[in-house]
Amino acid sequence: MTKSFHKPQSAALAFMVAGAVWFVVGAVYGMFSAIHLVAPEFLPHVAPLVFGRERPVHVNTMLYGFTGTMLVGVGLYYLPALLKTRLWSEPLAWIAFAFWNLTVLSGPLGFAFGYTQGREYNEYVWLADVSLVIAVACLIVNTALTIVNRREPQLYVSIWYFMATFLWTASNYPLGNVMWHPATGAMPGLIDSLFLWFWGHNLPGLLITPLATGAAYFVIPRVTRTPLNSHTLSLLGFWFLIALYSHIGGHHVLQSPIPNWLKTVSVVDSVSMVLPVSIVVINLWLTARGFGGRVWNDPPARLVMGGVVWYIITCIQGPLQSLPFLQRVTHFNNWTIGHAHIAMLGFGGYIALGAMWHVLPLVSRRPVYSNKLINLQFGLITFGLTGFFVVLTMAGLVQGSAWHNGETVLRVLPQLSPFMVMRAALGIFILTGSLVGLANLYLTLRPARAEEPLLRGEEAA
Amino acid sequence: MKMTPAFLIVGALLVFWASTFIIVGLPSMTMKDTPSDIWRPLSPLEREGHRLYVKNGCSYCHSLFIRVSDWDVGAERIARAGDYAGIEPAILGSERTGPDLSQEGGEHSDDWNMAHFTNPRYTTPVSVMPAWDFLTRHEITALAAYVQSLGGKDADVRQKRQREWKRQAQAAYAGGVDRNIEWLHAQVPEVWRRMPNPYPATQAALQRGKRIYQQLCINCHSPIGDGNGPAQPFLGPPPLNFTILRRHLVENRYIGGIFYYQIMNGITGTAMPYFKKHLESEKIWDLANYLAVSFLGYTDANTEPRGIDASYEGNWQNPYPPPAVNQAP
Numbered sequence: 001m002t003k004s005f006h007k008p009q010s011a012a013l014a015f016m017v018a019g020a021v022w023f024v025v026g027a028v029y030g031m032f033s034a035i036h037l038v039a040p041e042f043l044p045h046v047a048p049l050v051f052g053r054e055r056p057v058h059v060n061t062m063l064y065g066f067t068g069t070m071l072v073g074v075g076l077y078y079l080p081a082l083l084k085t086r087l088w089s090e091p092l093a094w095i096a097f098a099f100w101n102l103t104v105l106s107g108p109l110g111f112a113f114g115y116t117q118g119r120e121y122n123e124y125v126w127l128a129d130v131s132l133v134i135a136v137a138c139l140i141v142n143t144a145l146t147i148v149n150r151r152e153p154q155l156y157v158s159i160w161y162f163m164a165t166f167l168w169t170a171s172n173y174p175l176g177n178v179m180w181h182p183a184t185g186a187m188p189g190l191i192d193s194l195f196l197w198f199w200g201h202n203l204p205g206l207l208i209t210p211l212a213t214g215a216a217y218f219v220i221p222r223v224t225r226t227p228l229n230s231h232t233l234s235l236l237g238f239w240f241l242i243a244l245y246s247h248i249g250g251h252h253v254l255q256s257p258i259p260n261w262l263k264t265v266s267v268v269d270s271v272s273m274v275l276p277v278s279i280v281v282i283n284l285w286l287t288a289r290g291f292g293g294r295v296w297n298d299p300p301a302r303l304v305m306g307g308v309v310w311y312i313i314t315c316i317q318g319p320l321q322s323l324p325f326l327q328r329v330t331h332f333n334n335w336t337i338g339h340a341h342i343a344m345l346g347f348g349g350y351i352a353l354g355a356m357w358h359v360l361p362l363v364s365r366r367p368v369y370s371n372k373l374i375n376l377q378f379g380l381i382t383f384g385l386t387g388f389f390v391v392l393t394m395a396g397l398v399q400g401s402a403w404h405n406g407e408t409v410l411r412v413l414p415q416l417s418p419f420m421v422m423r424a425a426l427g428i429f430i431l432t433g434s435l436v437g438l439a440n441l442y443l444t445l446r447p448a449r450a451e452e453p454l455l456r457g458e459e460a461a
Numbered sequence: 462m463k464m465t466p467a468f469l470i471v472g473a474l475l476v477f478w479a480s481t482f483i484i485v486g487l488p489s490m491t492m493k494d495t496p497s498d499i500w501r502p503l504s505p506l507e508r509e510g511h512r513l514y515v516k517n518g519c520s521y522c523h524s525l526f527i528r529v530s531d532w533d534v535g536a537e538r539i540a541r542a543g544d545y546a547g548i549e550p551a552i553l554g555s556e557r558t559g560p561d562l563s564q565e566g567g568e569h570s571d572d573w574n575m576a577h578f579t580n581p582r583y584t585t586p587v588s589v590m591p592a593w594d595f596l597t598r599h600e601i602t603a604l605a606a607y608v609q610s611l612g613g614k615d616a617d618v619r620q621k622r623q624r625e626w627k628r629q630a631q632a633a634y635a636g637g638v639d640r641n642i643e644w645l646h647a648q649v650p651e652v653w654r655r656m657p658n659p660y661p662a663t664q665a666a667l668q669r670g671k672r673i674y675q676q677l678c679i680n681c682h683s684p685i686g687d688g689n690g691p692a693q694p695f696l697g698p699p700p701l702n703f704t705i706l707r708r709h710l711v712e713n714r715y716i717g718g719i720f721y722y723q724i725m726n727g728i729t730g731t732a733m734p735y736f737k738k739h740l741e742s743e744k745i746w747d748l749a750n751y752l753a754v755s756f757l758g759y760t761d762a763n764t765e766p767r768g769i770d771a772s773y774e775g776n777w778q779n780p781y782p783p784p785a786v787n788q789a790p
Contacts, residue, residue: 037558040582040589050591052518111518118515119550147466155464163466164473171477175485186550189494190542193553198485206477235462242473246480255528256553257542262488328530332557399557406532408739409560414587414676 008086009363011093012076016356016363017445018101019070020438023349025108026061027431029054034424038417048112056111056123063121063203064132065104067348071211072100072139074355075162077363078218079143082159083150092142099135103128117177117185119192121200126182133174140166157234161214164242168206172199172246193256197249205245208348212311213237213280215355216304220284223301223358224294229286233279240276244269251322255331263324270322277315284308299374303354306382310346314339329404334419335396338389345385345430353377353437360444369443377436384429391426395419497543499613510607513600515550522590524554525563525611534738535564538615559590566612567619570627573732574605576695583692584732586680626730634698641698642709649722657761658717659768661777662750670751673744677736686756696732703756710759713783717761720749759784 004010035042036051043049080087087093106128110116116123124132143163147155176199178185178192186192221228228234250258250266288295288305295301317339321330330336357374361367368374395416402412503511514520526540540563545551554561569577573584578601581588593601609620633644646654660666674682681700683690688700710716724745727735736745753760759781763774 036591037589040591044592045595047595050517050593050595052521052591055521056518114516116516116518117550118518118520119552120520120555144466144470155466155469160464160469160473163469167470167473168477171474171481175481181549184549188547188549189551190545191488191492191494192545192550194485194488196550196552198481235464239472239476242476243480246477247484249484252555253553255530256526257540257544259488259492262484265483332524332555336555403532403557404530408533409557410585410587411739413558413589 005091005094008090009077009080011087011090011097012073012359013363013445014094014097015069015073015076015100016360017073017441018097018104019066019068019073019352019356020434020441022061022065022069022104023434024431024438026058026066027427027434029058029061029108031424031427031431033058034420034427037420038424053112053114053116056116056120057107059121060107060111060123061104062344062349063208064100065107067208067344067352068211069100069104070352070356071208071215071348072096074215074218074352074359075158075165075211077359078158078215079146079162081362082152082156082218083146084152085146085150088142088145088149092138096135096138096142099131099138103132103135106131119177119186119196121203122177122185122196124177126179126185129173129177129179129185133170133179136166136170136173140170156217157228157231157238158214158218160234160238161210161217164238165207165210165214168202168210168242172202172206176200176202190257193253194250194258194262197252198246199249200252201249202246204343204348205248206242208344209241209245212307212348212351213241216280216284216308216351219301219304219351219355219358220295220308221287223298223304224288224291226287226291229283229289233283237276237279237283240272240279244272244276248273248322251327254322254324254327267322267324271319273315274319277312281308281312298358299371299378300354300357300368303350303357303374303378305354306378307347307350307352307354310342310350310385314343314347318343329400330396331400333396333399333403334392334416335400338392338396341385341392342389345381346389350381353381360441364445366444369440373436373440377433377440380429380433380436384426384433387426388423388430391419391422395423492542494546495543496546497541497613499538499615500543500546501610501613501617502547503610504606506603506606507610508607510603510605510610511548513596513604514607515552517593519562520552520554522556522558523560523562524557525551525561526553527561527563531561532738534560534568535562535612538564538612544613559588562608562611564612564615566609566616567621567623569734570623570730570732571605571609572696573734574608575601576692576732578604579695580691583680583690583695585677587676623730626728628730630698630728630730638702638705639709642701642705645701645723645728646709646711646719648728649719653718653722654711655715656718656721657715657764657767658721658746658749658753660746660750660762660771661774662754662760662762662779663775663777666747667751667754669744670747670749671755673740673748674751677739678748681732686752692732698731700732703752707757707759707784710757710761710783713786714764715761716753716757716759717746717749720752721745724748754781 032049033051033055076093103124106124110125111123115125117125176195178187178195187195247269248266250262251270254263295305320326357368398415399412527536527538529539577584578593580592581590610616634641680690681692682688686703688702693699725737727733750760750762763779
């Protein structure tokens with residue numbers, strides 16, 4: 001048993017498998033939430049499955065559980081690979097794995113029974129916060145010492161992002177979660193919304209984005225077999241990201257009575273986010289230029305490039321959304337939900353899945369069971385998510401325009417039901433995509449069975 | 462520029478903290494948590510309700526701040542920083558699947574809230590809110606108390622009004638069915654009482670009225686208008702039985718204006734909310750015609766005084782004769 005904790009890359013594989021499992025769990029909770037928005041009396045009187053409790057399970061399991069966990073797993077592979085060394089300590093990575101997943105597990109086990117701090121994206125209770133910080137601390141030590149013990153003098157851009165992710169998260173997470181107030185995890189009064197959205201936006205921006213960017217920077221050049229387009233662009237993208245991103249959380253409470261200078265800072269920096277995003281996307285795009293066929297014909301890389309496309313869509317929409325004029329219509333409604341899904345499942349999720357399929361054969365030393373199933377997953381999720389995004393954006397425009405024109409929330413509610421029905425239907429595709437992925441992963445990793453040739457023989461007979 | 466490990470680690474942290482100082486440090490040093498004019502402390506029961514609000518994720522569908530651009534229920538007061546003083550956490554919310562609740566205190570009566578938490582569709586047929594009947598009665602009471610405190614001192618003014626009128630409404634109801642209606646009619650301003658519905662009760666108008674009735678009214682007043690909808694057991698006084706109104710027409714003729722006024726304004730103190738934010742004139746007149754025709758078998762639509770007919774009106778003749786006088790009660 002202890003031997004398996006020392007096996008090279010075993011922790012990376014564990015993170016990736018856990019990510020695939022959490023994807024299914026998160027999608028199931030998403031499905032329940034979607035059904036409840038169509039039929040609120042579906043499975044009534046089941047306390048753990050009321051919307052207010054299942055929604056945070058869905059959101060947190062997808063963020064930390066699926067996207068976060070899977071991308072950490074991918075990183076734990078490419079970190080030593082790019083540095084031409086071994087991970088400094090495999091058991092330490094396993095400890096990080098245990099604490100990280102304990103935190104994620106506290107979602108379905110805790111929120112469903114009312115153990116939550118209730119602040120969006122900061123719901124985990126204090127003990128789960130501690131567990132996550134321990135996991136991140138282990139990853140910092142492990143990553144830093146792996147870098148120290150490297151045999152490759154140059155640090156590739158993916159390494160920067162992977163290292164920085166944990167440094168930032170270790171600083172970000174305790175601050176946004178107000179961990180010095182263990183009981184509530186909140187500051188008293190209005191200022192709490194600034195702490196809340198500080199982490200609320202840094203979670204996608206300074207945890208998921210750098211992990212996903214690092215993974216994309218790893219996969220794309222490997223598949224196209226071309227050198228990275230520009231070191232300078234990599235540098236610019238990296239430093240712009242950190243200089244701007246932490247400022248933009250305020251755009252979530254732009255219409256609330258927070259100080260005006262904060263609103264200005266968050267709008268200006270939100271719009272400026274176009275810079276680091278375009279830089280990263282252009283850099284990856286130019287790296288693959290002329291070799292698009294290689295990307296498209298490689299199922300994992302297709303997912304990664306799909307994620308890059310979602311990234312640019314998300315990050316054009318995001319800055320626009322921060323503009324006060326547009327927010328009058330887009331805030332508080334399903335428009336935002338659409339945006340959140342293309343960010344987390346589109347950008348983060350596609351790259352996590354693609355990078356996972358790319359890395360899986362390298363870690364397990366077996367070919368992926370079926371490339372067709374990867375393509376099927378790509379197709380299912382792409383259909384589901386694209387439809388989802390369109391439907392929710394339309395629903396949001398209906399809501400926002402009606403409200404702005406003086407209609408009440410109550411009166412617009414019945415208008416949403418066709419959109420909510422379509423959204424739930426499209427959710428089935430995403431849920432199926434997650435199941436296909438888990439099945440493919442299982443079929444790749446399952447121990448070879450002795451009786452298999454016999455079965456084949458019988459079939460032939 | 463070469464990224465060395467030291468440059469990477471120190472640089473990433475330095476830029477992060479410099480950036481963070483601006484967005485978290487400066488506000489922490491400058492923002493003051495001073496109570497606003499409407500702020501008041503929460504009672505222990507309301508604080509318990511606040512915990513339940515946080516624990517059960519109410520904030521995923523309800524926001525807690527009114528914006529400059531809002532029209533909805535509660536939009537009489539734009540949120541101010543001091544409204545949230547000392548609340549931990551004050552979750553502003555990011556989504557309005559349901560209405561904003563920052564000024565909800567006293568908007569509805571206490572019994573309306575109890576029925577609503579037990580099953581939101583009892584009071585609001587189109588609601589997609591979950592039923593909270595798995596909570597204990599005490600917990601629902603606490604949650605309702607918290608919601609009734611939202612709006613602080615302004616909510617207290619509204620709550621006081623609710624409770625004063627509740628006392629009178631209950632006394633009137635205790636006086637018997639007919640006395641109750643006489644009391645209700647007496648609360649409607651004189652000008653509305655002798656006002657017929659100015660618009661024809663055409664088939665189309667009745668259809669529109671029916672749709673409104675089914676979306677907003679049916680689970681209190683019931684499909685047959687007798688006031689025995691599923692919310693009824695929670696409410697005191699119970700929802701009105703419309704059919705009795707047939708023997709309480711003003712001067713044996715008028716009812717349209719009373720319907721209009723009561724739908725628009727609600728009956729504060731009872732569970733009947735005001736609908737002026739949800740419905741505008743066309744919908745209220747259509748609904749009034751639907752109630753009259755369906756449950757009274759009579760409408761005063763288009764009877765005198767009718768003024769100049771609106772240009773869209775056709776040649777509609779009111780086919781409903783007023784009820785015979787001295788109908789047996």
